Every structure is written in C-alpha cells, then in structure tokens.
Amino acid sequence: MRKHENYEEKGNLLQVKYILPIAVLLLGFLAFNFITKDRGVEVPDEPAGPLVITETIDNVPRAGPMSEDRDGTLIPNPDAWDTQPDEIPIAVTVPRDSFDNWSERVKQFGFPTGASSALRRSVEKYGALRANQCSGNIIVRTSETSLNIRSGPAVSNSVIAKANKGAAYDVLMWANDEASSGNRWFLLVDDRRKVVRGWVSGEFCDTSGVTFAN
Secondary structure, three states: OHHHHHHHHHHHHHHHHHHHHHHHHHHHHHHHHHHHOOOOOOOOOOOOOOOOEEEEEOOEEEEEOOEEEEOOEEEEOOOOOOOOOOOOOOOOOOOOOOOOOHHHHHHOOEOOOOOOHHHHHHHHHHHOOHHHEEEEEEEEOOOOOEEEEEOOOOOOOOEEEEEEOOOEEEEEEEEEOOOOOOOEEEEEEEOOOOEEEEEEEHHHEEOOOEEEOO
C-alpha cells in the first residue's frame, strides 16, 4: 500500500514540475500581448498647413498651393513656392531690313559714259524715297525683240539703251509712271559693275522676283 502511495506522490510532483512552468509561460505570453496591443510604430501627425506638391514647369521645380483654407478664409502661405511660371524672355531674331542702308547702296552705283542729266536726276529723286526702294530682278516679256530703256519712268523720256527679250535684269528702285498711266517703272542696274542702266516699264516684264521695301 505504501508503494502505491509513493507512485501517486511522484505523479503529482511530476505534474507540478511540468504544468507550472507551462502555465507561467502562457500567462507571460498573454501579459505580453496585452501590454503591446495597439502599440506599433508611432506615425507622426500630418504637418500643419497645406500639402506641398512639387511639379515641374519648364524644367524648374515649383510647389503649391499658394494659400491654405483656415475657417473658410484663404490666407497666403509664406512657405509655399509661387506656382505661377516665371516669364522667361524669348530672344526673337528680327530679320534685318535689307533697305536700312539704302542710300549708301544707291551711292555705290555710277552712270555709264555720256549718261543724260535726266537719268541722274531721276535716280536722285527716287533713290531718296523709302517707298521707291526695291531689290531683286525682272525678266523682259515684251512681244518685241527688245524693250526700250529710258532716262526716266515715262515714255516721254529719251531711249538710252535696249533690254533684250527674255533677259533678267537686277533692279534698284521703282516709280509710278510720271505720265499717270498707272504702270510701274523699274530702274535696271548692272549689279556686278555697279552701273545704272536706266528705266523700263513693268507692263512688259515679269516682276515676281522683285522685293519691295514697303
């Protein structure tokens, strides 16, 4: 009988020996979960003021918005960048006016030997007016074999040379017909030799290659 009681005592001791540590561990685990419950990494509060969004305008970083809403009132935000793009000056290349130094260009041309005084006067008269400046060339389209070159812009002026049919000639200036016929006349020049040739009527020429100052 005593031997049987010893077995029971030993069994009770074994139960206490193993169950007690397990119970302690279980209680410790539960206590740890309770203590650490909802206690993760703290997230910092949102900063006061509006959310700053960075964007790129013309490759320059900018931020916004410029103001924040407080109690329904828009108040400028001094910490925000200007969201409006800066005005960037654009270099515009303006074509050089080919007639800027017109008077100097006219002076480069001389007159053929024996040129009439009428031709000289006409060049001086119209060469000083910007409205009569032109450049380029004309092509003679007369039905005749040649076209008269005159000392002035009218048929009343003397014939001083001939312009060949189909030939192209450089021009230096133009003028309305002095006899009020409504036709334009053009002063032909030899641009290579810098010599004035005289005037021809645009009525018998292709003038599409002429550039006018105005």
